[in-house]
Amino acid sequence: MSFSAVIFDFFGTLTPSTPAGIWDEHAARSASPLGIPMQQWRRALDESFPERATGALGDLSQTIRTLAQRCGIDPDDDALAAATAARLASQRELFVFRDDALDALEQLRSRGLRIGVLSDCTIELAETWPTLAIAPLVDAVVLSCQEGRRKPDPELFRQVARELETPTSECLYVGDGGGNELSGAAGQGMTAVMLRESDWADNDAHAREDSWPGPFLTTLSNVVSAVGDPPLITA
Template identity: 70%
Template structure:
């Protein structure tokens, strides 16, 4: 296998899995400034994910204003700003990487491999990207909220390969299976591996491929055993 690049999913792959209770808590924190019940706001966030993850609702403030209006509120600037600040703080907690993420990516770079991130995500990740330690380790990123499409759209997989300067057939793809990403990567010629870490069952992912029958890895660091050091 002539691999020259590795593409990683972000949430639940480079970061730990996120249980439902954490999402409930985060929704409550951004609902409070708006005066909405936490459950109502959580439902609004869940149902709007396809729109927010493809950028159709604009930046975070625009998206939150739209969602509040859908629930019969027209929040003032102060309440909206407080809700957005609470959301950003909560999301940044989810940007913390797995303990073996930086060592694994650093070693892959030392071996001469190109590294990419392909994520279905909302505007918060794009806005925070430059502040993440990950940004210095990754050669290219493709974020759904910036591209207007979600996994398993083949254009996303071809786009990350182009940005890495490689063919899809030269890429290994690693993800927890959210958004049917493994099937999507495979269809584009990448060799896909499911990251099935110890916390995999805790993750509340969108359209996850729980029935994936392809190869899997128990930890991120196991990617290293797949790939040799390039000359």
């Protein structure tokens, strides 16, 4: 069985893992203009992730206002603008790719494979995506905040395969296991492989499949070898 497409998770897969301390630091930046204690704001962000990841709270400014009100604060326009800017800036710091990410995608494309990205994410990534260096290398991007559903919803996996014009059986899915994505991909007929980089244990991920029994790779560069002829990972 050969592959026609490779689909990547975004956070912790194409990007380095994000430990809890970084999330705390970033929360502090957007909490400060609102006058909300960091831990209270971090809790509001964490608890609202299911809503934010499905776009249920609107654009970023609307999201910040709603969460501030849940914390008992009705911010004025200046405080809201400052908090929104701080949140967007801190999130964009996470959109930095692993050292071998761009090269791996370029090599996969040179071999004729189509590339997809499927991410559980909030509106900040959707707003920033067109400016990212990786965007021209990706044939189909499916973001939960735009689709109104999260992994492991079967429709997300079917949708990215449709946009890649590739049967799910010919798709290799690569992710760190957050959001039960590997089981979700496998359930739709994809070959799922865990990316278990050296920073894997540092990642503060949602519902990660730590006990994933299937195959795993240790670098994105290994993905290129895995889809060689013959492939090291087989369906």
